Amino acid sequence: MNPAPSPVPQHPALAELLGQGAPTPEAIDSFLAAHEFPLVEDDRVTFLWRGQADEVRLQHFIFALETSQPFERVEGSDLWQLRLELPQRSRVEYKLFVRTGEHKELVRDPLNDKLAHDPYGANSVCQSAGYEVPEWSHEDPDARPGEVRERLMHSEALGGERRVRVYLPARYRDTRRYPLLIAHDGTDTMNFAALKTVLDNLIHRHEIPPMIVALSDPGDRLVEYAADPRHATFLADELLPALQSEYPLIDRPAARGLMGASFGAVASLSTAWMRQGLFGRLLLQSGSFAFTDIGESTRPPVFDPVVEFVNAFRETPGKPTQKAFVSCGTYESLIYENRSLVPVLQEAGLEVKYVEARDGHNWENWRDRLREGLSWLFPGPLGFVYE
Amino acid sequence: MTRLTLLGPQRRNPCVAHVIKTRQESGRVAVVTAGWEERESELDEMRAHLGEHFETVGLGLCARAEQLFHEDPELLTALQAHSDQRLRLLELYRLRLDHAADSVYALLADVDEARAELSRLEADDALRAVQALDARNLQRISELQARFDERWSPETRPAFADARAEIAERLAACDVLAIAGGHVGVLLDRLHLFGIRALIGERLVVAWSAGAMACTERVLLFHDSPPQGRGHAEMYAPGLALAPGLVALPHARTRLALHDLRRVSALARRCAPATCVCLDEGSRADWDGKAWSIAPGTRWMTAEGTLAEHAVGSAAT
Structure with missing residues (x-):
């Protein structure tokens, strides 16, 4: 799961939202209501998080990759994004690390209702293109x-x-x-x-x-x-x-x-x-x-x-x-x-x-x-x- | 002289009532649903389907077997040991069959034109080896069964003798024997255990799916794309042999790659001189004691790998 090298730096739908500059809160509301998250393309996924924070990171469980990947704030808004390469038919469990000042917390992705449960609780689940629950x-x-x-x-x-x-x-x-x-x-x-x-x-x-x-x-x-x-x-x-x-x-x-x-x-x-x-x-x-x-x-x-x-x-x-x-x-x-x-x-x-x-x-x-x-x-x- | 009709699956669009009416105006129909195992007694749909013309009499072979196993645990233990031996034979047959059948398909798929004739001859030879393996397996299974029957003579054991007599009495009062599909192994075991073959006499037998397979001389298991394994068809066991010369392939459309000329040809030639008949929904084959007549729309496999059928409206022979 690497930051996606791409001539298009964003998911097309997100690029359209951000194409006219900083989106209004209403436009973000509409965008979030109209899509499922993370946004999935053929070989990459885009995570979004919305809120006031100083730092947002993706904490995933993929060995051999940096387990903590930073989100970027969309200029002039409270929307954060992270677009990553992820091969087809992948399934990844993750949480989000959110820091506001000294306050740090590890949370499930509020925009994603796909969860995987285990004896310790539950994680959010990212399913890349081609993966289906059997x-x-x-x-x-x-x-x-x-x-x-x-x-x-x-x-x-x-x-x-x-x-x-x-x-x-x-x-x-x-x-x-x-x-x-x-x-x-x-x-x-x-x-x-x-x-x-x-x-x-x-x-x-x-x-x-x-x-x-x-x-x-x-x-x-x-x-x-x-x-x-x-x-x-x-x-x-x-x-x-x-x-x-x-x-x-x-x-x-x-x-x-x-x-x-x-x-x-x-x-x-x-x-x-x-x-x-x-x-x-x-x-x-x-x-x-x-x-x-x-x-x-x-x-x-x-x-x-x-x-x-x-x-x-x-x-x-x-x-x-x-x-x-x-x-x-x-x-x-x-x-x-x-x-x-x-x-x-x-x-x-x-x-x-x-x-x-x-x-x-x-x-x-x-x-x-x-x-x-x-x-x-x-x-x-x-x-x-x-x- | 047994009169026999083999049909395709009956679950969605049953035609068994219509078929029986064409050969027997009214009467009682004895029904074997042992292939359904624990659902054996769920005859409501069949009773409703057969309607007013026929009274349905379930023979209850599975339930009787379960009851008798409780009463005669010694025989149950013997049957389980017999079943283990048969399984071992099947495992060994599969071990050899995998390699033998692989070689047939490898030779048939050989694309080297310079040796095409040689490959064809080798493929023919490989196919004969599979046929010999099939024949040997059936022989071993028959011998195993004969040894068991001789050693244990289930018909002489008191509880079984009573059950058999009751089944014979029930069957004697019926004009038709209907044999439904399901688990063909269980069905064959129960038919054999209660000696049904000897009780059939000259009455009409109508059978479908696994029931149709059980009525033929050789029971072939098949699935070209199972969840695991190579999908080689297996010559499992001798059937009741109520009529000669036909290998029954229920659900052929879904279980076999009928578009694959090589596979169809290989199966047709492997089973020759018997004819492989696809018993899909609506299919029908009738035996009048002397010859088969295949209904229009019912397909059979040719040595060339195609499917043949009589046109609707044409004479069926």
Whole structure:
């Protein structure tokens, strides 16, 4: 997202507004009411902010670019503008930094009602040309909803209780057998990546089979998910047997999967690595697969066990699973680590599908990749259904 | 001698009532909707469609199977193991088919004019390899099924024997058997489990979509542009074989690249000597016990990769 080099310094509509000199407040009112913001062109976007301030900046989450980009005030008005290059099919979350005297605040864009929610609140969302929220991520009234049961599970390995929600597909029957997917950060994945809606829709469309999904929540996430052997013990020796005794699961590695994003991806890969042959499917999104070829890691200390694990994994990968779907946003700091993981997995003999998107380290990026990942790992009965 | 009519999808503009009336003035229609799985019992629309002339009798194969699985868990476990074995066979078949079918399309797409004749011969050979693979898969599936039937003889197990007798009684009171679409794998399993093939006798059978596929000799799964995978058609299993020489392709217009001469030609030649018939909405093919007649407007695939059809108003043979 760079300041746009262009013979036209402004969005055409904005250039027209400003063509006659400083616009009147009424003209600005009309302009703001007539457009959606940010203004989107083929490969650039224009952000506007209106108000009295001494400084306005765009705070975005694109790694490798200056994360704070200054707006310019339109001479003789209270309108501020920033026009940036942004490739098509990009999706960027951002906030605005506004300073008035000594008063500073970080706010969502008041001119943009597109929001992305996460456990920490919400960000404004900029969608460049060509990006669309996948229609399969919206609730489909024709898709029968699955049921989510909640339970607390005591873990000897982790020393305490863990919340595990269990998604059962619509028309669940105990005389059938189902694949099992264990999802890390279960509650957040449901709330912020629309996992339940996506499962309902993809099952309805026969793109994935009816399946059972265990949505597991962590205790101390940055410890348990950082390649902690106790977590692998919890999943493999406690949660999985409990689910097997309670639900009719297909007893094959190809019908057992782990999924997770960020540290959840580390937890998925490390568990599969520590229990080779148990989980035949991995869905790894924006994994925090930090490693060092030489020297010390520059990541924060919470990454230390991750680096230790990934270094060991890269040295001796074994065969942790059969198929792995790996995705990462090109605007993430982790893109290098994820790209580096792919050849390691391939050389270990895994079937790997790797997908990048012009997006960041966020839940909607992970939501947008779910269809491709799930239907590749767990192909549905589409070929069998002829209504 | 079985009389059979195969139709395209019936959801939007159903014609099954009209079709039955042309071959059977009135009576009772036994309906198999096992392909609908849990929606099996939702027969209101069909009853309304068949109207006053026909009484609709649901055979309830899925519901009966579910009930019997509860009563006979040993057989359920055996069926699940059988299903696992079949899945493994299918996975291995797919593994080989991907490469075999890829080579067919690669050779057909060869643009080097200097070796055009050689490429054509190699493509023919590659296609024969796919045909052999298809035949081998069907043989393995048949053998697997035969071993299961011999080992477990579901018809001799008390709960199943009762259910089969009840189904036979219901069917005996009907003049027509209608088989709806849905999940063709589930449909075939339930038809086989309850031995429906042996109960059909000489009554008229009208089937559509997956039901039509199940009535043929060979059930071909197909989708040229699935969300994942290469989209190679798969010779899945033997069907009821109520009539010979036809491969049913429901929803061909939406599932197949019918404009692609190479793909259409390859599929037509792969299934030869059977004819690949597109069963889209409004399509119809009738078997009178001796020969097929294809209704005007119903298309079939040619070895050249085109779609043929009888003109509306012309004699259908």
